[in-house]
């Protein structure tokens with residue numbers, strides 16, 4: 001056993017080098033988050049394709065948590081609101097209330113083309129508008145559905161890691 005401990009101590013820490021921090025356009029609010037954000041997700045009317053990719057982004061392969069983003073169950077604990085789908089008429093008010101329940105400073109990420117501009121649902125009867133028509137948006141992630149890499153890249157703009 002002693003020999004094993006000596007080997008472990010002698011080996012040191014074995015990990016991949018940290019990836020380079022994101023550069024380029026980062027929203028102003030990102031500077032106050034200091035590398036860590038708690039994230040509340042709201043499906044405002046999506047087809048669930050974006051949810052599948054968000055699940056992958058937070059899963060063991062893409063592991064978004066290693067960049068400082070963690071999902072939480074309540075908007076009162078959240079710094080960031082991750083919104084998918086066009087905003088349906090039924091979800092416009094709940095989305096507004098969820099945003100208002102979050103403490104400041106806070107940021108909103110619109111995930112997927114539907115969240116950005118209503119996507120394939122533009123003009124549909126039940127659609128109230130894009131996410132930006134209901135609450136202010138800080139980061140947009142394009143794609144239908146966006147790949148997990150794009151979701152990770154968008155969230156890293158907020159964590160800065």
Ligand code: SF4
Nearest residue numbers: 046049112114144145
């Ligand atoms: S962007 Fe595509 S995958 Fe995401 S909610 Fe809209 S239709 Fe579904």
